[in-house]
Amino acid sequence: MYETLKSLFFCRYSSVTLSLFAFLAAGGCNGDNLDFPTQGGPSTTLLQGVAFDGPVLQGTVALEQYPPGSGALASGTTDQNGNFSFTAPLLDSTAVYILTVSGGKTLDLATGNTLTLTQGDQLIAIGTGQDFSSGSLSITPFTSLETSLAEHFINQGISMSDAIRQSDDLWSRYLGFDPLKTPVANPTLGPTQANSAGLYGIALAGLSQMAYSIGQNQSLSPGTTNTFGLLIQLESDLSDGIFNGLQQGSSTPLSYYGYSLTSDTLRKNLAAGILEFLWNTQNKSGLTPLTIDGFANSLALNTSSLFSESPGASAPDPSAPTISVVSPVVGQYYRGTMTIMASASDDLGIGSFVTTSPNLPLPGGSLDQNPLTTSFNTASVADGSYNLVFTATDYAGHMASQDVQFSVDNTPPTISNLSPSNNQTLTFCAGITESVTVTGTLTDTGSGPNSVGVSEISPNSTEITSSFTISSTNPTQGTFQFTFTVPTDGCKSVPYTFTLTGYDNLFNSSTIPYSLTIEN
Structure with missing residues (x-):
């Protein structure tokens, strides 16, 4: 028994005798070598x-x-x-x-x-x-x-x-x-x-x-x-x-x-x-x-005990933004310099507000500004129909879009079908004051005809009355007439000269001279 315990408790290595404590601390014998583990844990x-x-x-x-x-x-x-x-x-x-x-x-x-x-x-x-x-x-x-x-x-x-x-x-x-x-x-x-x-x-x-x-x-x-x-x-x-x-x-x-x-x-x-x-x-x-x-x-939307129950939890932005376009107005005609004015609003905030067009050459291809106020020269494009598309995105990513269709009209109306025709001679010579009525047509395929102005150049002493009527069947045409009086003057030939100015609904205008020679 003693020898058994001795062999368990002692180990001889290079003439060094280990005690039981050192033996146990060393982990026992390992052949001719001793394994000494690291002393203690991390400090x-x-x-x-x-x-x-x-x-x-x-x-x-x-x-x-x-x-x-x-x-x-x-x-x-x-x-x-x-x-x-x-x-x-x-x-x-x-x-x-x-x-x-x-x-x-x-x-x-x-x-x-x-x-x-x-x-x-x-x-x-x-x-x-x-x-x-x-x-x-x-x-x-x-x-x-x-x-x-x-x-x-x-x-x-x-x-x-x-x-x-x-x-x-x-x-x-x-x-x-x-x-x-x-x-x-x-x-x-x-x-x-x-x-x-x-x-x-x-x-x-x-x-x-x-x-x-x-x-x-x-x-x-x-x-x-x-x-x-x-x-x-x-x-x-x-x-x-x-x-x-x-x-x-x-x-x-x-x-x-x-x-x-x-x-x-x-x-x-x-x-x-x-x-x-x-x-x-x-x-x-x-x-x-x-x-x-x-x-x-x-x-x-957290409703844990971290937060009081009032006010109740709610999403930061449940709805899409709102777009307001002041100009252009849907269906309207524009000439010259047109103002583009629009804005977007949202309870949370607007991340972007972009204005684009499929047919109008905007600077840089688009406008990114809120609120937006800028101008566009419509004379740089042909007459016709155009679109501006306003797109707003709020901070939450909700989007809203508004498409505004409008038209450009920079072309003046035309005057035609004058009766009596321009430069015609009229003969009365009845020894009485005569009344002359001139009729014609004003045509405008854009914003539509509006009126005709008549101005006498000579003899500049004639009272003129005029009227203008839009066709009930063709809104691009209107008929006009003006009337003036011719006093008796021993059947002399007197030239009557006028300028006729036609206006469309945007006040684009065209002016032509009109003359008659009247014998009375």
């Missing part, structure tokens, strides 16, 4: 990820145990893309920690401006040691709100681990992904996919766009209103565990530069900001309303 934790509002540049990322106040356990600095990576003492998998991003600068997604983070501007994430050790992390405005909700639950007496789990569950179901553990694709850098990373980036861009639009409504310079400023108000709103536009214990609505927060701020209004950003020149993601409409509507 540090690698923390890595991204701080993103847009990317936070040269920001400080500090790790603290929760509740904060005991000092940073470790810290690192973000690079030009917002990425960070640093080591910390080995984290307790069940303990709760927070990561805080402060200082540095951020690239505002909606404007492209570089904003300096001031005191109070920060991003926060809360999680257990296991959460922070499980891979790349994203610290964003949404993790800040997730942290605020978890702290509310903790203040309600819920255990820290359960508070984190409940908050994470609500925010993950709201966004469709875990805001802490999902990477962020920057929509301003280039094409992205409509996956979790792409949608995360576009949601943050929508938040930035919403903050920017608040400033636009107040005519503030870009960057004055931004996500960090809006985030402070959102965190106050969530202090009672629900988005209702009110800080805990207060009945006064929270506001940010004239914008009043409601339960729709992170629902309908955020969805609207997302859809609006898709039309922003800063957007390089390639994502369209068609590809992210479902995501935007899922945010807008």
Whole structure:
């Protein structure tokens, strides 16, 4: 028995005798060699990820145990893309920690401006040691709100681990992904996919766009209103565990530069900001309303306990835009310089308003302006019928179109069928005053004949009466007549000279001389 135990407890190698402790630590004998395993486990934790509002540049990322106040356990600095990576003492998998991003600068997604983070501007994430050790992390405005909700639950007496789990569950179901553990694709850098990373980036861009639009409504310079400023108000709103536009214990609505927060701020209004950003020149993601409409509507229509029941959830823009065309008017004729005036409106906003024509040579082939006011020289095209097509697309991708048909008429009417004929001689010589009536036809195949004006050149002492009648069977023709008197003058030959001017309904005109020689 002793020899058996001896052989089990001792191993001889190169004249070195191992004790039982060393034997067990070494894992036993392995032929003539001993396998010495690494002594102890890891002593540090690698923390890595991204701080993103847009990317936070040269920001400080500090790790603290929760509740904060005991000092940073470790810290690192973000690079030009917002990425960070640093080591910390080995984290307790069940303990709760927070990561805080402060200082540095951020690239505002909606404007492209570089904003300096001031005191109070920060991003926060809360999680257990296991959460922070499980891979790349994203610290964003949404993790800040997730942290605020978890702290509310903790203040309600819920255990820290359960508070984190409940908050994470609500925010993950709201966004469709875990805001802490999902990477962020920057929509301003280039094409992205409509996956979790792409949608995360576009949601943050929508938040930035919403903050920017608040400033636009107040005519503030870009960057004055931004996500960090809006985030402070959102965190106050969530202090009672629900988005209702009110800080805990207060009945006064929270506001940010004239914008009043409601339960729709992170629902309908955020969805609207997302859809609006898709039309922003800063957007390089390639994502369209068609590809992210479902995501935007899922945010807008969320009815979880994150939001109060009033007002009820609603889509950001359920209807198509409205088009108003002032000019041209359907069916009307135009001559010379024509004004084109139109506009499009929508509850959410107009992404594009494009005017095209299948037969009118517009500058550049189309006009992209809302409201649109421009002019077009109709003399550059032949008379005839033309169309302008006005197409509006709102931020949600809904489209409306209006086709306006009109006609161009730059051709004057013609005078014909004069009776008595031009230069004819009339003889009366009855020793009395005579009355002469002249008739004719005015023809216009465009806008139609309107009137004929008669002016006497000589002898310029004749009273003239005239009339004009449009044909009841042919609207392109009208008959006219004018009458003048000829006094007796010993049967002398007297030339009577007139100018006849015909007008169409656009007041295109043509003038001809008309003469008679009258003997009376």
